[in-house]
Amino acid sequence: MDGSVPGNHSDSNSPVSGGEVRLMEEGSPAVHLGTLIALMVEEGEDWKTVEIPPPGVAVLTQAPPPAAAAPPPQMAPSAPPLPPPRGTYTEITASNVWCVIAQRLTQSKTTIPHAYATVDCDLGAILQLRKELAKVEIKVSINDFIIKAEAATLMELPEVNVTWTGEAPQALDSISISIAVATEKGLITPIITNAADKGVQEISANAKALAQNAWDGKLLPCEYQGGSYSISNLGMFCISAVINPPQVCILSLGTSKAVHRLTEETGALSTVTLSSDRCLVDDKLASRFLDKFCVNLERLQCMSLA
Incomplete structure (x- = not known):
């Protein structure tokens, strides 16, 4: 290939102007960005027949180099395995009863908004x-x-004698009290049915x-299974x-x-x-319920024995 520089050689310090191609000195500050400074032609080819782009238009002689591929993401180092526990142990398989208890307790605490009310009742009578x-x-x-x-x-306040069906409360016609009993297999709540119609001895x-x-x-x-109300003796453990x-x-x-009183017996x-x-x-x-409950315990008018 032949490197030819066309143009008028009479002015070596003039930039390209008026469509003319002039020879510029190396390092000349008058050369603007994008100015054609050389034309490459094949051997024997007349440079005058080559179409010269207007000033300011850059000519790409080859495709730009492809962008470098991004490095693969670095994986975070995995945590070292936990050391084995010291000593020996025996794995205990939970019984079906314990699994059901755990499931129901989790369901209760996560889906039911628990509220708590406490009162001291006089058991002297x-x-x-x-x-x-x-x-x-x-x-x-x-x-x-x-x-x-x-x-x-519950007979005095039937609005407490209800169950929740998942969509709406359900008022119950009878009063059945569930009592918590601890067994070797877990806690279970047998039911005293129709407790309001029974005396203390029958209960x-x-x-x-x-x-x-x-x-x-x-x-x-x-x-x-069932019941409208439950009683537990876990309160003794707070x-x-x-x-x-x-x-x-x-x-x-x-x-x-x-408790010791000044005017009454212990x-x-x-x-x-x-x-x-x-x-x-x-x-x-809840406050009304506990108030009436304490009254019923202390006065014993509702306590039919038979």
């Missing part, structure tokens, strides 16, 4: 009545009186039979019980403690905590 009944060989527990008081309170007999069947693993499904869906309330019973107070579904039992209704 009940303790005195139990002493008198023991003299005639009638044995009933404090829990039996509490179940009866709960049933009487006591039902509770003992259901508890024995629960410990022996002989409960029928109809004896532990534990607020978890609602058992579809029910909307559960009562935790605390241990009784002696009494006994028990702290009870009501866990309720805030969507259906608001604070006002």
Whole structure:
């Protein structure tokens, strides 16, 4: 190839002007960006026949080099494996009962807005009545009186005797109290059906039979499925019980403690905590329920024995 520089050689310091091609000195500051400074032609070809682009138009003689490929992303180094635990252990397989309990407790705490209300109830009248009944060989527990008081309170406040179907509350025609019983396989809640229509002695007999069947693993499904209200004795450990869906309330019973009064004999107070579904039992209704419950425990007018 022949490198030819066309133009008038008379002025070596003039830039390209008027369509003329002039020879510029190397390093001349008068050369503008994009100015044609040389023309490459084949050997024997007349440079005058080559079409020269106007000034300011850049000519690409070859395709631009391809862009460099992006480097592959660097993977974060994986965390080192955890060291094996020291010593030995035995893996315990959870029973079906424990799996169901865990599932229902998780469902309850994550889907039901729990609200809590606590009150101290005077058990002095009940303790005195139990002493008198023991003299005639009638044995009933404090829990039996509490179940009866709960049933009487639910009769006075039927808006608490409801269950939640998942879409709307369902008012119940009967009052059935679920009592928590701890067994080797887990916690189960047999039901005292129609508790409002039974006396304390009948409730006591039902509770003992259901508890024995629960410990022996002989409960029928109809004896532990359903119920409108639950009672637990976990309150003695300062534990607020978890609602058992579809029910909307559960009562935790605390241990009784002696209190000394200036004008009366030594009494006994028990702290009870009501866990309720805030969507259906608001604070006002929960307070009314606990007030009536304490009255029923302390006055014993609702406590029919037979």
